[in-house]
Amino acid sequence: MLKNAFRVSFLQDREAGDLLAELCRAVALEKLNLSLLTFCGAGSFSRVNLVVDGGDREKILDLSRPFLTGSRAETSECAVLSIFPHRNNPAVAGAFLEGFAGEDLPIAGLAHSNAALSAIVDEGRVRKTANALFERFLFSPYRTPMDWKLAQKGKEKLYREVVATYQERRPKVYGLEWRDENDLFNVSDRRQGLVESVGRAFHDLASRKIELPFVLSGPCGEDARIHLSFCLPRSGPSAETALRIGREFKVETVPSAALFSMNGPHFSERYGIVNDLLLSFRRAGVTLLALSCAVSSISGVVPSDQIREVVRLIQGCFEVPAVVKRGG
């Protein structure tokens, strides 16, 4: 758990320009570390969550205020709860979503990395959320929520002991992975039943041994619409999944999507990582369909015909020892 955090969430009209890139640039110039970021662009809005350490609350508010005039924004003290490893098993994401839905808990945002699913949970709901997750999962090191809570002590102090003052021109990453031949699905609705419905659909995918390589949730915003984005390999079952959800909720399909993901040491401690990425994408005209930055990893979705350019751009921004193509 990452506690004592602060989130800024907003919706932006997609015609209004690249607010996310501008804000990330301002954050980088101020040398603020982002603990978590999610972005999804679907329908008429882009939906963004930014999470910083609680101590940076005033800074992020000051930085974001000029950008949020006219945008639908909300802020709150929060925590980030992560479960891992998920191994792209949809049953893990399904149970995660059902944990929230079962207790009628709102998900302020959901981020994805190769190993972890991370949910932004508003302060005051953390205990209830942790209890709900213990109902759904068996966490081998912790028998009870109290065991888990006690184990969190000391983690924050540890995270603060390393002060990131990196001099390297290009941040290092462990590796870059990408996969093609996916479809991106965006679904949003005001009804909380959406979360449970998608959770059930994910369990169905798991029974068919279909991988879930990406899932993300954007903020509700003033329109109070729950929003989920996820990728599935292009195949019959994925279309069926969309149809299953689509019986109750409107699903937008973005065909021919590709995913990239990378993680690196000290992403969470080094400012400017996502700024470098977004700047390079913008200069090259890359269309970013979704982005998830969680602690030490970045995952994103782009149109299939842009993935090779994205790989090249990332290699230009970061020291990448290896590039691995995964199955669709």
Add this chain to the structure above:
Amino acid sequence: MSKNYILVVDDDPDLVETVAMMLESKGCEVGRAYDGVEGEESIKERRPDLVILDVMMPRKDGYVLCSEMKAQAGTRDIPVVLLTAVGEAVPTTKYTHSDGMSTEADDYIAKPIDADGLWQVVSGLL
């Protein structure tokens, strides 16, 4: 021939998966733990052929776990590789390479890890 069983202990789950994939691609079986206490319990449950151990972890850091392993007859001869992010780029931390080697670790690898470098170290110790 049975596979080598390597335990990876790091509080960064994404890094654990990255390292695990590197080792599994070399035909190893990989166990995972996410802090020093979990790592200790995992070692008691199943003896690994080698342990890859992050230094900075909550509950019990890699130096302490390594020192404890090397002090006990049952685990003394298990090779330990310390993963360290400590280097020139991180000027202010209490963790240093010299502290690491004084724990009798068998080797250390500086992050970020590349697959070839990792395998070179691991295969040399197995």
